[in-house]
Amino acid sequence: MTTIIEAMGLSKRYGTHVALDQVNFSVQSGRIVGLIGRNGAGKTTALKAILGLTPHTGSVSVFGLDPSRERNALMKDVCFIADTAVLPRWLRVANAIDYVEGVHPRFQRARAEEFLSHTDIRQRSRIGELSKGMITQLHLALILAIDARLLVLDEPTIGLDLIYRRQFYDTLLNDYFDYERTILLTTHQVEEVENLLTDVLFVDRGHIVLDASVEAIAERYIQVNVATDQIEAARALHPFYERQIFGRPTMLFEDQTRGALSGLGELRTPGIADLFVAKVQTEAA
């Protein structure tokens, strides 16, 4: 496992608004990393810095290259889907394939065509005639046919119905991911990618509030559905977050042993969505 993305002191302002404030993080190869945050938290800005699409301060390196200066070389190893709207409406499906084949040295036409043959997309169609879900399928077909080492996805399933969203992530896992490639994705629909990710980066108001692997989360965080008679005892152990579900308190503990918590109620590993909400709300307080 090697470090493929390294960001140090990454900052970006839009006028007076600070989108990213001195952010440090790294991404290892063979991982599926979720960059999770609310709208406007700085996720897309971080991705743009990684892809060399926006000027910023601080340093970013991807495969040892500077993305803003060496984007051309970098894009041979990196693919990205910004969101479904970016394939131009005037382009025909067949021409989209011709174009990517022409400019990308690692594109395998047969792979893209094979993938498309399982969909309702016809090569004669213009992209403007396709549904949103089909456009995403087409984009995915183009991307999957490129033998890239890093795939960056920015809200890839936004605006899609459940079936297309599910298909999208299934395809990604089954046809693309092979433990050598790396996927970095942003989403605000955490539930959908929960079981997919190996690592999470929580971003909130320009800061990273959690950077951990899923295994580390299972070790460090414990969620307790506290029994009604144990509430005071549980609070004495300093949960960092508490909320009521059906009148019963659920508390989240950081760096506590299972032994210390076992008498308080039902113990679970928190879901990423729950942990995210807890982290962001406690940071805000």
Add this chain to the structure above:
Amino acid sequence: MKSLQVQIRREFWEHRALWIAPLSVAAALLAVVALFGHQQLVHLDTTDGVTAAGGRAPPVFEIMIIGWAMIFYVTAAIMASVYLMDCLYGERRDRSILFWKSLPVSNTQTVLVKFLVGLVIVPLGSFLLAAVTSALASGILEVRHRAALNGDLSLWNTITWLRLQGVMLYAVVVTLLWYAPYAAYLMLASAWARRSPYMWALIPPILLVLFEHMVFGTNYVSRILLRSYGELSKLAFRTYGGSGPLANIPDPAGLLASPQFWLGLAAAALMLALAIRLRRYRDDS
């Protein structure tokens, strides 16, 4: 090479008017000649007189060929201007720029390809189409002529036609080099504009000219900006006595010795460099 080829084709996929308009002009011209050529020919015959075949064709033939070609060149100039103003703006408007930037094609390459299409491929393509169309149209006239007048008289003269094509090719090449800064300026406006690149292309030079006129009462800037065709003709041709278009003799040395010519190219290079920079760093989202 394959990459360059597909990048050029991509421009014609997006801007279909670039090839549809000249082909429509050719079709319309051939149709008009086929339908009305006979009457026109008889009319010309009686006014100008016609020498017997073998001698120099009368100026009417030269004027006809040049007149037809002008229709193509004017069309090409309009199409190319509209194209250049739109080419870097359109991809930001529909956000497809994020798709193009996800592929290993540098900003420099992208901008230069678009410049090449607008400034070189469209005009030279129009020249070729005009040449072919003029030969076809002359052929149609010839057939009708022979049918009507039993074939003694002929407008067609191969040597004259070839000489005309030579002079026109030279004129097209020097014209596009002369107006290269215009093309680069339109691209710069296109890369700069957040909306309405047409306004950005038109308003600054108009304001500059008005300002100079009102404040200083001079028109130096206007004359520099205008780069009149008359000035180009004086630099690039020597005129001998005699009538007709072939009295103008190409004089490339005169053009190459003029500072205006080189200053124009330098300005074009500078504006292209700015357009490339803008495409790299402009971040509208």
